[in-house]
Amino acid sequence: MSNKLYVGNLSWNTDGAALENAFGGYGTITETKVITDRETGRSRGFGFVTFSNEEDAQKALAMDGAQIDGRTLKVSLARERDDRPARRPVGNRY
Known part of the structure; x- marks a missing residue:
């Protein structure tokens, strides 16, 4: 099992503090992380x-x-990176 949860469908305005407030009642949180776009810094949801x-x-x-x-x-429970389905490369796209 895992102690890490995936949280999807987040608003672009939701940050780690909001996640901690929402989930904190269930137990001790060691980390919250909202994934952001590398170029824009905007939440990826x-x-x-x-x-x-x-x-x-x-x-x-x-x-x-x-x-x-x-x-x-x-x-849902977060899956380790190795457990995710492999992405197939798409060739010859213009």
Whole structure:
């Protein structure tokens, strides 16, 4: 299992502090991170919340479907980078 949650469908205005406020009631959070575009610095609409243990992360899955900043969250256990499906290269695109 994992103690890290994926949080999707975030508003561009939602930051790490807002995630910590929303998820903090489920247990001790060790890290929050909203993923941003490298070039613009703008939120990409998803992030991660890491709890100190797996039990707290499991409890926080209850936030799936909750609202933050007017958006309905999609919350699931985060997958390790190696567990993600491989992206196929697309060739000869113009």
